Amino acid sequence: MSDDAELLERIRNGATDDFGELVRRHQSRVFAILHRYERDLHKVEDLAQEAFVKVWRALGQFDGRAPFEHWLSSITTRVALDHLRKEKRRQNEIGLPELGDDALDWLRSGDGKSELEARSAAELLELAMRELSPADRVVITMQELEGRSVKEIAVAIGASGVAVRVRAMRARAKLKRSLEKLAGHESRGTEKSGLDGVSPHQNEK
Amino acid sequence: MNNRKLKQLFASARRETAPAPPEDFAADVLRAIRREPPVAAPETISIFDQLNLWFPRLALTASAVIVLCVAADYGLTAAGVPNLSDGAAQLSAQWLLTPTGL
Numbered sequence: 001m002s003d004d005a006e007l008l009e010r011i012r013n014g015a016t017d018d019f020g021e022l023v024r025r026h027q028s029r030v031f032a033i034l035h036r037y038e039r040d041l042h043k044v045e046d047l048a049q050e051a052f053v054k055v056w057r058a059l060g061q062f063d064g065r066a067p068f069e070h071w072l073s074s075i076t077t078r079v080a081l082d083h084l085r086k087e088k089r090r091q092n093e094i095g096l097p098e099l100g101d102d103a104l105d106w107l108r109s110g111d112g113k114s115e116l117e118a119r120s121a122a123e124l125l126e127l128a129m130r131e132l133s134p135a136d137r138v139v140i141t142m143q144e145l146e147g148r149s150v151k152e153i154a155v156a157i158g159a160s161g162v163a164v165r166v167r168a169m170r171a172r173a174k175l176k177r178s179l180e181k182l183a184g185h186e187s188r189g190t191e192k193s194g195l196d197g198v199s200p201h202q203n204e205k
Numbered sequence: 206m207n208n209r210k211l212k213q214l215f216a217s218a219r220r221e222t223a224p225a226p227p228e229d230f231a232a233d234v235l236r237a238i239r240r241e242p243p244v245a246a247p248e249t250i251s252i253f254d255q256l257n258l259w260f261p262r263l264a265l266t267a268s269a270v271i272v273l274c275v276a277a278d279y280g281l282t283a284a285g286v287p288n289l290s291d292g293a294a295q296l297s298a299q300w301l302l303t304p305t306g307l
Contacts, residue, residue, distance in 0.1 A: 019238060023231040032223035041224050048226065049234055056238045121217030144215040176206040179214075183206075 004068040012059065023052055026069060030076050036141045037080040039126055047083055051076045070152075077138060077156040084134035099124065099182075107183040124179075131178035135159075136171035143168055 004025070010018045030051055034044045054075050062071055099107075103120040116124070129137045135157055142148040142156065153164045227233075278289075 016238070017235065020231040020235045023234045027226040027230055028223070031226050035223040044224065045227065045230065048230070049237055052234045053237050053241065056241055116214065116217045118217050118219075118221035121214050122221040125214060125218050145219055147219075172211070176211060179206045179211070 005064055008059065008062065008064070008068065019056060026072055027052075029069060030072065033073060033076045033146070034080055036145055037084055037137070039123070043083075047079055048076075051079045054079065074152075074156045077142065081134055081138050081157065084137060088134055099127065107179065124182075128175055128178040128182055131181075132171055132174055136167055136174065139164060139167050140171045140175060 004022070007018055007022055011022065027048065030048045031044060034047045034051070038044050038047060051072075055072060058075070062068070100120050100123070102117060103124045106114060106116045106120070107124070129140065132140065138157055139153055142153045143150075148156075150161045150164050150168075153168075154161050157164070159167070
């Protein structure tokens with residue numbers, strides 16, 4: 001099987017169908033990146049398609065000095081960032097999703113000794129990160145969840161390394177406050193209802 | 206919310222597996238790109254293109270330097286400051302062109 005460079009050369013020479021092979025090779029990575037920012041699978045699929053179409057349009061600009069997957073990842077991250085900016089504008093129109101019992105219990109427990117299930121943790125983070133600006137969210141996600149370097153993040157969001165470090169520090173503090181607020185908000189909701197572990201949104205129904 | 210708890214939250218979230226792309230995802234992308242214009246190969250810039258790009262700038266810079274020098278010469282002469290050519294002629298007359306030489 002040929003590597004990405006050969007495949008790209010064939011695509012540039014007119015073998016459009018080979019782009020399908022390129023998509024198959026890298027689609028899991030693109031879905032994984034986008035799922036960090038959007039939990040609705042249909043939206044993830046639309047965004048992934050948008051990312052690959054952007055890759056197709058920009059293929060002429062890819063000079064092959066960096067690995068293709070790095071280039072693809074930065075395009076995908078920019079698609080996610082644009083999506084977050086659009087979503088942020090209509091965030092107030094959408095109600096907060098409900099938190100599960102285990103996420104609520106974990107939030108309320110002071111020590112953090114118990115381990116939260118992966119899906120609940122991701123949902124909780126998603127909810128808390130809504131308080132963050134899109135760029136802050138991208139910085140924290142890339143740094144903490146994807147394990148990317150400051151340099152990679154700087155390239156992805158078009159900022160300097162120092163700016164990324166400062167943004168990451170502020171975003172982490174903001175995220176902590178958001179989680180504390182979330183714990184307080186959810187606790188008050190359950191106290192009012194008298195039903196432990198049920199979110200206030202459920203009681204409104 | 207302490208740092209330890211936040212780190213634990215990140216660690217748990219990292220373990221979440223991403224959804225698998227649908228079977229026909231690549232085919233959908235291909236259908237979408239068929240509506241797009243064909244891709245172009247990356248542009249290669251030859252040495253002549255680069256020279257063409259640089260020569261007007263070099264010519265402009267050289268002209269600016271000449272204009273500056275002429276203006277400075279006129280300015281200094283008008284101010285009564287001996288100019289460089291007078292100074293050089295004076296030096297050669299005093300030191301180089303004397304019968305004894307240096």
